[in-house]
Amino acid sequence: MGELFTVVARHDQRLAERWKARTGENIHRELQPEDIEFIIGPIFQGKLEITQQQGQAIIALLEPLRVSVPAVKRLRALVDGAESLNRWRLEPLVTDDELRPVYTALGQGVVSKIRFKSPGTGVTYAPFDYLAIANLMKEKKIAVYESKVGGLTLFASSRGYYTSTKNQLVFHEFRNPDKRTALIVHEVTHAIQDWRDIRSRRRFTEADAFIAEAVVTRTQRGNSPQSDQNTATVEAAAEKVMNGLVNERSEDWNDAYTAVVKLMAQFYDDDEVKEDAKEKIKERDIYARVVSAAELTYSSAASRTTR
Numbered sequence: 050m051g052e053l054f055t056v057v058a059r060h061d062q063r064l065a066e067r068w069k070a071r072t073g074e075n076i077h078r079e080l081q082p083e084d085i086e087f088i089i090g091p092i093f094q095g096k097l098e099i100t101q102q103q104g105q106a107i108i109a110l111l112e113p114l115r116v117s118v119p120a121v122k123r124l125r126a127l128v129d130g131a132e133s134l135n136r137w138r139l140e141p142l143v144t145d146d147e148l149r150p151v152y153t154a155l156g157q158g159v160v161s162k163i164r165f166k167s168p169g170t171g172v173t174y175a176p177f178d179y180l181a182i183a184n185l186m187k188e189k190k191i192a193v194y195e196s197k198v199g200g201l202t203l204f205a206s207s208r209g210y211y212t213s214t215k216n217q218l219v220f221h222e223f224r225n226p227d228k229r230t231a232l233i234v235h236e237v238t239h240a241i242q243d244w245r246d247i248r249s250r251r252r253f254t255e256a257d258a259f260i261a262e263a264v265v266t267r268t269q270r271g272n273s274p275q276s277d278q279n280t281a282t283v284e285a286a287a288e289k290v291m292n293g294l295v296n297e298r299s300e301d302w303n304d305a306y307t308a309v310v311k312l313m314a315q316f317y318d319d320d321e322v323k324e325d326a327k328e329k330i331k332e333r334d335i336y337a338r339v340v341s342a343a344e345l346t347y348s349s350a351a352s353r354t355t356r
Contacts, residue, residue, distance in 0.1 A: 051076070053113060060199075061106035064088065068110060079115040082123040093127045099136050104199025121204070128204045137202065139194040139219060148186060150226070151193055151218075154233040154265075155179040157347065162268060163234075163261050165295040168306050169253025170242065174261060178241045179234070181336065181343035186218075190335070191240065196221045211236040213243040227269045235262040242322065244336035252313040254322050256286075260309060263287035282308050 050058075051074045058065035067088045072078050080088075088110075092103050116124075131137065142148050153159065157176060166173040185191045194217060196202050202221035209220035209232050218236055223229035238258040242249070263280075264287045286305040289295055295302045 050074075053110070057106050057110045060102045060109060061092075064092065064103070064106045064110065067091070076114060079117050080111075080120045081117050082119050085120050085123045085127070089124065090127065093131055096134065096136070098138055099131055099198055099201065101138065101197050101199040104201035106199070108200045108203075125204050125206060128201060129206050132202070132205055132207070137196045137198050140197045142193045142195055148193060150229065151186065151233055152183050154230040155183040155237060159230060159265055159268065160234060160261075162291045163264050164293070165260070165290045166297060167253065167257045168297065168303055169310055170247055170249040170257055172242060172245060172247060172257065174238065174241065174257065175344075177344040177347040178340060179237055180347055181340040182237045182240050182244070184339050184343055185240075185244070185336075188339075190216060192217045194219045198222070200224075208232045209236055211239040211243070213239075216240075216243070227266075230269070231262045231266050234265045235259065238262070244332045246331065246333040247322065249322050251317050251320050251322055252310050255313040255317050256306065256309040259283050259313070260286050260290060260306075264290050267291060279312055282312050 050069075053076055054065050054069055054074055057068065068074070071084055071087050072080075089107055092099060092107070111124075142151065145152075157180075160176045160179045163179070164175050182191065186193055192215070196219065200222050203224070205221060207221070208223075208228070209218070211218050218233070218240065220229060220232055220236070223232070235258045238261045239254065242254050242257070247254075260283060263283045267284060267287055268291075286302075286309050289299075289302050289305055297303075
């Protein structure tokens with residue numbers, strides 16, 4: 050048996066045997082979609098939870114191999130299908146220590162430059178909104194989970210999500226902590242929208258979230274130009290937020306925001322995001338209390354740092 054077979058078999062013997070049967074352990078063979086179906090497909094059959102061991106086996110197998118673009122697309126389809134069926138193991142983050150990466154992502158040092166009123170949703174976002182959501186997590190009104198599938202979610206189309214019906218934040222495995230921070234800010238922006246009980250089109254709610262995420266990304270990365278046009282479009286709006294150029298009467302700000310909205314319309318169905326009729330409480334009433342307290346806390350902390 051070769052070295053790669055031995056490594057993969059430590060996690061999943063059957064996967065290693067299927068790879069051997071399919072390729073003869075040829076580490077130079079480029080995998081195609083039909084190879085993915087034969088070797089990896091059986092793991093995604095059925096309805097059982099995909100284990101961390103299985104995910105680790107897939108990652109261990111694919112990392113040293115050549116995988117064609119169509120094969121990667123096929124694997125992504127399998128992974129996305131498993132996610133839609135809730136087949137990931139989700140680990141609840143409960144203690145302050147477990148939640149520290151989330152609290153750090155929502156802290157003053159990260160979100161201090163997020164200050165804008167959205168022309169699309171009408172929501173005003175400020176650093177203390179993110180602190181308010183962190184406080185709702187501490188009060189167990191919002192549950193937080195991290196997927197644990199041995200790195201397999203790195204192939205997923207989504208990086209995480211916020212579910213308004215369950216008040217749950219789920220984020221997937223990340224190798225880069227800065228990207229995890231940006232994702233958390235993105236999804237918490239959706240949580241702010243949910244707890245304000247807004248009614249809006251998804252192109253607007255996503256535009257707000259991507260702009261807030263881009264502000265954080267720019268803060269982390271610095272002012273380096275982006276060659277990707279979609280990223281550049283979002284970051285052009287984020288730059289105006291960071292420079293305080295977001296007056297609702299500003300044509301430049303409204304044009305920059307509209308460009309982001311048009312971009313979102315290319316990728317998202319334009320469903321209306323609205324208050325969930327199944328919710329028995331008016332979340333905006335609870336949020337008003339929590340955000341008011343968060344604003345006082347944030348203002349007090351900010352004044353101490355400027356002395």
